[in-house]
Amino acid sequence: MPDAYEAPLFSAGQPQSERGFLIHPGYWPHAEPAFPSVLDILTRHGVDPGAARTRHGLVVGADLTADQLAAVRADRQVEYVERDCVGGVARYQRVPASARVVGQYSVAVADDCDLGALLARLDGTLLHAYDEIHTFAARLTDRQRDLLRRDPEVFSVGDDQWDSAD
Numbered sequence: 001m002p003d004a005y006e007a008p009l010f011s012a013g014q015p016q017s018e019r020g021f022l023i024h025p026g027y028w029p030h031a032e033p034a035f036p037s038v039l040d041i042l043t044r045h046g047v048d049p050g051a052a053r054t055r056h057g058l059v060v061g062a063d064l065t066a067d068q069l070a071a072v073r074a075d076r077q078v079e080y081v082e083r084d085c086v087g088g089v090a091r092y093q094r095v096p097a098s099a100r101v102v103g104q105y106s107v108a109v110a111d112d113c114d115l116g117a118l119l120a121r122l123d124g125t126l127l128h129a130y131d132e133i134h135t136f137a138a139r140l141t142d143r144q145r146d147l148l149r150r151d152p153e154v155f156s157v158g159d160d161q162w163d164s165a166d
Helices: 038-044 066-074 115-122 140-147
Strands: 020-025 052-057 058-063 078-083 089-094 100-109 124-129 135-139 154-161
Touching: 020 038, 020 066, 020 089, 038 052, 038 058, 066 078, 100 140, 115 124, 115 140, 140 154
Parallel strands: 089 154
Antiparallel strands: 020 058, 020 078, 052 058, 100 135, 100 154, 124 135
16 A cells, blocks of 8 residues: 555544545535445446445445555545444544534434434433434534444444524
8 A cells, every 4th residue: 555645544443454445425516426326436446346345235435456546536526535444433424614513413323223222322312313214313422423433333423514504
């Protein structure tokens, strides 16, 4: 792996391999599709589907060569790339600091996750549960957020943001 690797590493822990990366797509209104899946991005760059990494049945990254990594990082529809670390740390979706509600997070979980038990383990505060989409909003400390990201039932954690509706 090149020494000049500069992607933000939000995952905690040791990398599972030198080639394993998580890919975080971003919205690009002038492309088709405007918000691609990770599999769309990998296919566009000729990455073998056998190299894909999955979480809860969704493709979230891949084992990439240095050339593939450079191409994926340069893709306008990729927000950022980070190493895939031991323990399957859940994605952390950041929003700009000006829009972020400090200490509040949106959490996507596996279909069979018991939200009450999950929050009880963390001593977090449930703000709202969206059962139909297996997501909830919670007030958490930074430590609780980081522990939640390491829970195998958690798919992603995202900063909560201010409602911009007028």
